[in-house]
Amino acid sequence: MYKVKVYITLRESVLDPQGAAVQQSLHSMTYNEVSDVRVGKYIELTIEDTDRDLDQLVKEMCEKLLANTVIEAYRYDVEEVITQ
Amino acid sequence: MKFAVIVFPGSNCDIDMYHAIKDALGEEVEYVWHSTDNLDQYDGILLPGGFSYGDYLRSGAIARFSNVMAEVVKAAQAGKPVLGVCNGFQILLEAGLLPGAMRRNDGLKFICRNVGLKVKNNQSMFTTGYEVDETITIPIAHGEGNYYCDNETLAELKRDNRILFTYDGENPNGSLEQIAGITNEQGNVLGMMPHPERAVDSLLGSKDGLKIFQSIVKNWRESHVITA
Numbered sequence: 089m090y091k092v093k094v095y096i097t098l099r100e101s102v103l104d105p106q107g108a109a110v111q112q113s114l115h116s117m118t119y120n121e122v123s124d125v126r127v128g129k130y131i132e133l134t135i136e137d138t139d140r141d142l143d144q145l146v147k148e149m150c151e152k153l154l155a156n157t158v159i160e161a162y163r164y165d166v167e168e169v170i171t172q
Numbered sequence: 173m174k175f176a177v178i179v180f181p182g183s184n185c186d187i188d189m190y191h192a193i194k195d196a197l198g199e200e201v202e203y204v205w206h207s208t209d210n211l212d213q214y215d216g217i218l219l220p221g222g223f224s225y226g227d228y229l230r231s232g233a234i235a236r237f238s239n240v241m242a243e244v245v246k247a248a249q250a251g252k253p254v255l256g257v258c259n260g261f262q263i264l265l266e267a268g269l270l271p272g273a274m275r276r277n278d279g280l281k282f283i284c285r286n287v288g289l290k291v292k293n294n295q296s297m298f299t300t301g302y303e304v305d306e307t308i309t310i311p312i313a314h315g316e317g318n319y320y321c322d323n324e325t326l327a328e329l330k331r332d333n334r335i336l337f338t339y340d341g342e343n344p345n346g347s348l349e350q351i352a353g354i355t356n357e358q359g360n361v362l363g364m365m366p367h368p369e370r371a372v373d374s375l376l377g378s379k380d381g382l383k384i385f386q387s388i389v390k391n392w393r394e395s396h397v398i399t400a
Binding site: 154 | 229230233234237266271272273275276277278279280318320321322346
């Protein structure tokens with residue numbers, strides 16, 4: 089079994105209005121060191137053992153449904169879960 | 173002419189759309205549930221606004237995989253008029269029937285008010301009832317109507333006159349080039365954020381939206397005339 093952690097943010101080239109608002113708020117709280125904020129999504133998938141290629145599966149799921157690649161970028165980590 | 177109003181769980185402008193077609197336009201119309209797998213009997217397909225599947229993940233992302241969408245793609249390929257309003261536009265973008273994507277409004281607020289629209293192209297089957305550069309008043313009601321596409325796509329949209337409507341004056345949501353409505357390459361699929369179905373009666377503020385539906389019917393009749 090695997091635990092896949094998917095991180096989705098707006099692409100660098102796309103202005104993130106939520107991130108900009110959060111950054112402004114942090115600045116007004118005197119955290120002026122913050123130079124950029126990107127707000128994104130975090131999705132956890134638990135995937136059963138399979139004969140299919142795991143990377144391929146996760147990529148397909150990200151590109152078809154989880155992320156909209158017109159405006160969003162994604163990355164993911166895979167952890168193997170050892171069950172007894 | 174017979175229209176289908178596609179109803180998803182969370183659609184909430186389906187009744188307005190039905191009313192616009194039946195009472196204001198005077199054409200045949202039926203509600204069609206999203207699980208339907210046949211739209212052959214309909215001449216025009218309408219995807220109404222709302223919050224299909226609660227806008228979970230992204231607006232339109234889940235609705236795009238419902239049964240009926242394969243049929244909507246088929247209808248679009250067959251050249252039937254397909255109109256997506258608001259959430260319907262978002263679903264058409266997610267389905268890839270129109271290019272680009274929607275971001276949150278740049279002011280982060282849900283905006284619900286009348287806006288002025290400029291008709292940029294009146295050669296489309298959806299806009300022949302208008303004058304070019306005519307300003308019309310139609311309400312918007314959305315939190316994610318901030319249209320985005322890459323430069324290449326934008327150049328294509330402009331070159332082929334596929335931007336039918338732009339916001340007149342102030343940009344309400346940050347949309348690229350003030351874009352409010354675009355068509356596909358063939359010109360038979362229109363997605364727009366403003367709600368023409370809410371602007372079909374002067375008593376309720378505006379009837380500027382009615383001409384979109386009238387244009388669809390007029391063009392459909394003209395291309396379906398049986399010449400004896």
